[in-house]
Amino acid sequence: MHAFNLQPQPLSLSERLADFAVEALIDEADLSPKPALVDRRGSGAHSDLHLGLMHASALSLWPMFKEMADAAISSREQTLWRAGLPASGCEATLKPLITERQVDLDARVYDGCAAERGQARSPHSVTAIDLPLREALGRIGREGEQAMLKTTGGVNTHRGAIWALGLLVAAAALEPAAHCAESLALRAARLALLEDRHAPQGNSHGQQVARRYGARGAREEAQLGFPSVTRLGLPQLRRSRLAGHGEQNARLDALLAIMTQLADTCVLYRAGLPGLQAMQQGARAVLEAGGSASLAGRRCLHELDQQLLAMNASPGGAADLLAACLLIDRLEQEAL
Numbered sequence: 001m002h003a004f005n006l007q008p009q010p011l012s013l014s015e016r017l018a019d020f021a022v023e024a025l026i027d028e029a030d031l032s033p034k035p036a037l038v039d040r041r042g043s044g045a046h047s048d049l050h051l052g053l054m055h056a057s058a059l060s061l062w063p064m065f066k067e068m069a070d071a072a073i074s075s076r077e078q079t080l081w082r083a084g085l086p087a088s089g090c091e092a093t094l095k096p097l098i099t100e101r102q103v104d105l106d107a108r109v110y111d112g113c114a115a116e117r118g119q120a121r122s123p124h125s126v127t128a129i130d131l132p133l134r135e136a137l138g139r140i141g142r143e144g145e146q147a148m149l150k151t152t153g154g155v156n157t158h159r160g161a162i163w164a165l166g167l168l169v170a171a172a173a174l175e176p177a178a179h180c181a182e183s184l185a186l187r188a189a190r191l192a193l194l195e196d197r198h199a200p201q202g203n204s205h206g207q208q209v210a211r212r213y214g215a216r217g218a219r220e221e222a223q224l225g226f227p228s229v230t231r232l233g234l235p236q237l238r239r240s241r242l243a244g245h246g247e248q249n250a251r252l253d254a255l256l257a258i259m260t261q262l263a264d265t266c267v268l269y270r271a272g273l274p275g276l277q278a279m280q281q282g283a284r285a286v287l288e289a290g291g292s293a294s295l296a297g298r299r300c301l302h303e304l305d306q307q308l309l310a311m312n313a314s315p316g317g318a319a320d321l322l323a324a325c326l327l328i329d330r331l332e333q334e335a336l
């Protein structure tokens with residue numbers, strides 16, 4: 001026996017999920033040129049952010065993502081144990097879920113992903129999505145926010161991303177074999193639909209925007225199963241890849257596709273409805289001109305960048321959802 005074991009230890013599921021989440025955040029930050037966002041060129045519309053800070057913040061969140069995945073894994077194991085099932089199986093039948101909205105989400109999961117399993121599934125399978133898990137994720141997310149703020153000296157670099165990617169990491173850990181985009185996003189939605197009783201009642205920018213414009217932002221996007229990602233970002237990412245546009249252009253196109261329809265509360269808070277309209281119309285113009293890979297599309301992208309900078313309208317919510325898109329894309333490709 002040697003004193004040192006030089007064999008690399010295989011990473012656990014939760015470690016791999018934390019790696020994927022941090023990589024998605026770093027890839028999003030590095031992607032350039034993004035309109036009015038922090039990227040390799042500079043700080044966009046943000047006076048208090050820069051690329052190094054985004055990287056440091058992303059890395060500081062690794063333990064948080066791992067802890068969220070661990071919480072989901074142990075919730076699943078406990079549920080299986082209570083149901084008298086071996087931890088390797090997840091096809092057992094449990095009680096129906098609580099709300100009609102959740103049952104509706106369930107139906108969409110099983111319609112969308114039946115092919116993934118090659119067999120029909122009971123709509124009430126074990127997924128261990130319950131209030132204790134939701135509240136554990138809320139606590140871990142709030143602690144992660146504190147770690148982020150400590151790293152950045154109090155600047156909000158990744159608040160929205162903690163929420164979106166945290167839910168997705170937990171959703172992936174709950175059923176590692178079911179990693180098609182729809183099923184992942186809808187498991188995350190079921191978590192987001194549960195009300196965390198310990199969430200502090202704040203007066204965030206998102207809440208102010210909700211009162212003023214009725215846009216429910218990050219919370220609603222998650223509760224609906226990340227439609228901006230599954231219906232806009234991911235399909236565009238695939239279309240642009242298939243068209244041979246190159247990976248960076250495909251990612252920019254995915255961001256733009258998300259921007260065409262998102263009610264981004266960062267933009268609404270900073271630049272109101274004119275800012276949101278400029279973001280959505282400008283993003284549409286780039287895609288209609290041929291996307292980021294074309295010369296005409298690049299010109300429109302430059303115009304959009306200038307216009308959003310002039311309005312101080314940074315699409316931070318769309319950036320978070322691009323990171324979510326990259327994470328889901330990665331999870332779909334990996335055997336967990």
Ligand SMILES: CC(C)(COP(=O)(O)OP(=O)(O)OC[C@H]1O[C@@H](n2cnc3c(N)ncnc32)[C@H](O)[C@@H]1O)[C@@H](O)C(=O)NCCC(=O)NCCS
Pocket residue numbers: 137138139141142159160161162163166167196199204205206207216217218219221262263264265266316317318320321
């Ligand atoms: C739900 C969250 C995002 C708070 O949302 P709220 O709109 O009140 O806050 P705030 O304006 O500070 O931040 C929202 C962030 O979401 C992003 N965002 C903005 N618009 C959108 C949108 N339409 N869709 C998705 N994300 C968006 C932006 O990055 C923005 O900065 C979240 O921070 C939260 O509640 N955290 C509590 C801890 C918790 O439960 N964590 C669970 C971890 S899984």
Ligand SMILES: Nc1ncnc2c1ncn2[C@@H]1O[C@H](COP(=O)(O)OP(=O)(O)OP(=O)(O)O)[C@@H](O)[C@H]1O
Pocket residue numbers: 028029037038039044046049054156157158159160161162205266270314315316317319320
């Ligand atoms: N590349 C990026 N550049 C800028 N913001 C990003 C980027 N990627 C993600 N974001 C998201 O944007 C949000 C930061 O946006 P913003 O600074 O407008 O939020 P805020 O703290 O609510 O507002 P303000 O800075 O106006 O006080 C973060 O929650 C973060 O998740």
